[in-house]
Amino acid sequence: MTESQLPSEPSGDASPAKPDSPRRRFWRRMFRNPLGVFSMIWFAILIVAWIWPELLATHDPFKQDVTLQRLYEGPSGDHWLGTDQFGRDFYSRVIHGAGLAFRSIIIAMTIAVGVGVPLGLFSGWRGGRLDRAIMWVNDVFFSLPIILLAMAVIIILNPSLDNAMIGVGIAMSTRFTRLTRAVTLQEKEELYVDSARITGLSTRTILSRYIAPNLMSSLIVQAAIISGAIILIGATLSFLGIGSSLDDPDWGVMLNRGRELFRVHGVWQIVPPGGALILTVLAFNLLGDAIRDAIGRDASNNALTITKRVSVAPASTSHAEGDDVVLSVRDMDVEFPGTDGRISQVLEGVSLDVRAGETLGVVGESGSGKSMTMLSALGLTPAPGRMTRGSVQFDGRDVTNLSEGEWQQIRGKDVGIIFQEPIAVLNPAIKVGKQIMEPLMIHMDMNRDEARARAAELLAEVRVPDPERRLDQYPHEFSGGMAQRVGIAMALACEPKLLIADEPSTALDVTVQGQILDLMAEVQQRRNMAIILITHDLGVIAEAADRVLVMYGGQVMETASAGDVFFNPKHPYSKALLDTMPQNHSGEGALAVIPGVVPSATAWPAGCRFAPRCAHAIDDCVTTMPPLEQVESDMVRCLRHGTDLVLADPAEADA
Amino acid sequence: MSDELLLRSRAAEGPLLEVQDLHVHFAGRGRLFGPTPPPVKAVNGVSFTIDAQRTFGLVGESGSGKSTVARAILQLVDIHAGTIRLAGDDVTKVPRRDELAFRKRVQAVLQDPFSSLNQTHQTRTIVGDGITRHFGLKAGEQRDERVGRLLDDVGLSREYLDRYPYEMSGGQRQRVSIARALAVEPQLIIADEATSALDVSIQSQVINVLREIQRSSGVAFLFIAHDLEVVRHVSDDVGVMYLGSLVEQGDADGIYEGPTHPYTEMLIASIPVPNPTVQAGRRALRQSFDNDAEPPSPANLPPGCPFENRCPVAMDICREEVPAAVAAHHGGRVQCHLHTSGPELGGESVVEFITKEARTLT
C-alpha cells in the first residue's frame, strides 16, 4: 500500500509534547517534599555510618574508660553524646549501631521478600483452590505475633539477633505475600495482560516483565514501612535480652541498659540510642509515605481540589441581558502551571450564555476544554489551575469572585450535575435512597420522612419503576440506564435552575440513551430549567440542543443555533466534525478525517489553533489569531468566515 | 506475506471462523454460608461464521455478551458448551502445546488503548515482543526495521518506535495496538470496541487504517462495537446481541435496511442522526414504541424471549417459548416469534409491522 492512501500521523508538530518521564517526575516530587528530604538525609547519614563507621565515629565504640572517671557523662566536647556505664563513647556506639540495624533489615527483608513475593505471584496468578490453600496458611502465620515466631526460630537454632531476624523475616513474608497476591490478582484482569497473553507470551515473561514492574512501587513503599518495623522488633528483642549480646553497640541493648540505669544516673542514658531508633523508624515511615505520594498518579481532571481565585482580570465584553439568563460567562481564561515552568492555557476567552428552558449543547474533541469550561464557570477549577480573566454571572448575580463557601450554597441548590458514569458517582456501600435523601436534608431543610417521601417522588419522576422498593437497594442492583436515572434524580433533587450533563448517555446503549434524553427534555419542560449538555456525539446534539457551542483547543470556535451549526456551519472545524461522522459518509471509500491530533495545551499554534489541521488555512491563519466575532446572532472565530469558502468542498473552493 | 495468507485461507474449505452454539457461564459469587446464586449466563447459544477476508460486526448494549464472545474465542474465559473452529481446526479449548500456534493465527485489538498497552514498554518492545515470540527474531536493528514497517502500515512515523504509551494520544496508541496485532501476521483480528474510546475524527482515521489493512493483507475481522453506524460502515455481516443471544444476523446493509427483529429495529431507530430536522421525526418514532422497562438480569433469564418485557409487539407465546432461529430475507437468521406466529412475517422486515402496531398503540 502506498503512503498517500493512508491517513497518516504526522510526527513532530501535531504529536503531543513529550511529558516529563515518570522517573524524573518521581525525583522532582521526592525533593519537593520536606519530609521526604528529611528521611533521605537521615538515611544518607545512616548508610555512611553502616558502610564506613570510622569516618563518622570519633571513638572506638568498645573502648572502655579504664580510669573509671568518665562514666555516665552527658554531652561534652570530647564525647558529643556522653558516655555509658563503661565510659564508652555514646555517639560512636550509636554510629556503629547503624550497621547492626541494617544487618537485621537485610536478613529479615531478604527472607520476607524472597519468600513472600514469589509465593504471592504464584498464588495470585494460579488462583483457584491452591490459591485459597496458600492464603489460608499465610493468614495463620500472619496472625501469629511476630515476636513469637522469632522466639520459635531462636529455640530451634540458637539465640542470636541474626536467627531472630530469620523468624521476623518469615513473619513479614506474609505481608508481602498478601500484597503481591492482591496486586497480581488485580493486574491479571488488566487489558494489557490480556494483550500479552493474546500475543502468546509465556507466563514467565508476563509475570517478570509485565506484572513485576507494576508491583515494584507498592513493594518499595511496603518495604520501607516494614523496615522500620523490623528495627523496632530487633530493638524489642534485644530489650528482652534475646537478641544481640550485651556488649554489641545495638540500639536496643543500649536502650535496655539505659532503662535499667536511668533512675540512678539520669534520663540521658536512654536518649542517644532511643533517639536514633525513633528517628530511624520515623524516617522509614516518612520515606514510605513520600515514595507513595511521589509515585501517585497526577492529580486528574476529577480531583476537585479548588484553587483560590487570585486577581481575575475583568472581561472586556458585557454580559447578556434579560431575566431568563441563568448562566453567562465572558472572556474566561484558565491556566495551569505546566511542568518545567511552561504555562498551559487550557481555556482562552470562553464566553457562553444559557437561558431558562434552553439546552446548550457543547461539542468538541477530547481535551478541547468542554468539561473545564463547566467546572471553571461553577468555581470548580481543579488545582493547581486557576481562572485568570473573565466574568461569570449566575442568575443575574456576579459570581466571579465568590468564596468556595458561597459557591457551595449555589451549587448545592441551584445547579445539578449529571456525569458520564453514573455508577461512579454513587457510593456502592450506601443504599440509593439514602444518597438521594442527603442533599434534600442539607439544602432543603427536610427531615428524614419528608426527604424519603421526596426521594421516592423523584425516582417516580425519572420513571424508575417501583421507587419505594428501589430506595432500599444498593447501586450495583441497578442497570446502567437505571443508575443514570438515579443520577438525574439526584441532580434534580433540589430543584436546580441549571442542569449540567457531561456525556450523560455515552456509556449507554442507544435505546437507553434515547430514554435518558427524552427524560431530560421532559423534566426541562416541566421545570423550565436551563441545560448544558456536553457530548462528542453530534447526533445527540441534533436531538437535544437548541443552541450549540463548538469548542477546539480551549477556545469557542462557533456558537450558533442548532439549525445553523448543522445546515449552515460557519466554522471549518464545525464542518469538519460533521463530515467525519459515518452517517454523513456517502458510498464506499475511506471516511473523511481531520488529519493530525489536537495540539498540546502548552504549545498552541501562534495563529489560529485549528490551522495545522484546517483544510482551508491560508498564510494569515498561521500568524494571526482570529477573534471571536459576532455574525448575525452567532459567534465565529475564523479569519475566513463570511467568505463562503468554508461551506464548499475545500478542493473546489481553493481551486 | 499476504499472498501466502490468501492461499492458506482459501485452501481451507468453508469459513475461517465457525462458532457453534457457544455458551459461557460465570459462576455466581456466593456468600460463605447460604445458597450459591445461579450462574450468570453471559453467552447463551451463539452461532455465527466469518469467512476469510471478511468483517463480521457484533453490536448490542453493554452487558449483552459481546466481549465475552470475543474472550471465549481468545481462550481468556472458560467455555461452558459449544464449539469453535478456526479454518476447520477445533480451537474450543486449545491445549497448552498448541497455544503458541493458535496465538499466531488469532490476534486482538482491545477497547481501551491506554490500559491495553504496558506503560513500562516502548513501542518497539510492545510491537516487537510478538515478532520475537513467533518468528524468533531477537530485539535489535532487524526487528526494529520490521516494527518500523508495521508502523508505516498503520500510519505512524518511525519516530514513534521509542515512545512510551503515555507519550502518545489515544488514536496513536490504538494504532500501536493494531501494529502489535498485525506483527504476528494473523488470519483473524478481533477488534473489541477498538474505536469506541476515540474521538469521531480520530475514530475515522483508525477505521480507515483497519480497512486498508484488510484490503492489503486479507485478514478477517470480528469487529465489536456499540456504535451501530460504525459497525455498519466497516462490516460485511452484522450480528445483534441481546442478553447473551444473537437475536439477528445477516448481511449488513440488508439488516440496516430491513431489520427482522424488533430489538434491531429499535436500535436502528434510536441512532441519533446529525440533522435536527430528521432527528425530530426519528425521535417521535422511537418514543412511539419505547417503554421504560429494564432488561432482565442475565442471572435470571425469563422463560421465553429475552426481549419480551421491552418488545412493543410481544405476543402470548413470547412469554412462554424461546423463539427458534429462522431464515431471514437478508440471507441471515433471526430469533423472533413474529416470523412463525402472529403476523407470520416469514423472515421479512419488521419495520412496517412495528410502525403500524406502534401507531395503533399510542
Ligand SMILES: Nc1ncnc2c1ncn2[C@@H]1O[C@H](COP(=O)(O)OP(=O)(O)OP(=O)(O)O)[C@@H](O)[C@H]1O
Ligand atoms: N488537572 C489538570 N492539570 C492540567 N491540565 C488539565 C487538568 N485537567 C484538565 N487539563 C487540561 O485541560 C484541557 C481541557 O480539558 P477538558 O477535560 O475540559 O476537555 P474535554 O473537552 O472535556 O475532553 P473530553 O471529551 O475528553 O472529556 C486539556 O488540555 C486537559 O489536558
Ligand code: SF4
Ligand atoms: S482561521 Fe484559517 S485556519 Fe483557522 S479555521 Fe479559519 S480558515 Fe481555518
Ligand code: SF4
Ligand atoms: S419473540 Fe416476541 S417478544 Fe421477542 S422480539 Fe419477537 S415479538 Fe418481541
Ligand SMILES: [Mg+2]
Ligand atoms: Mg470531558
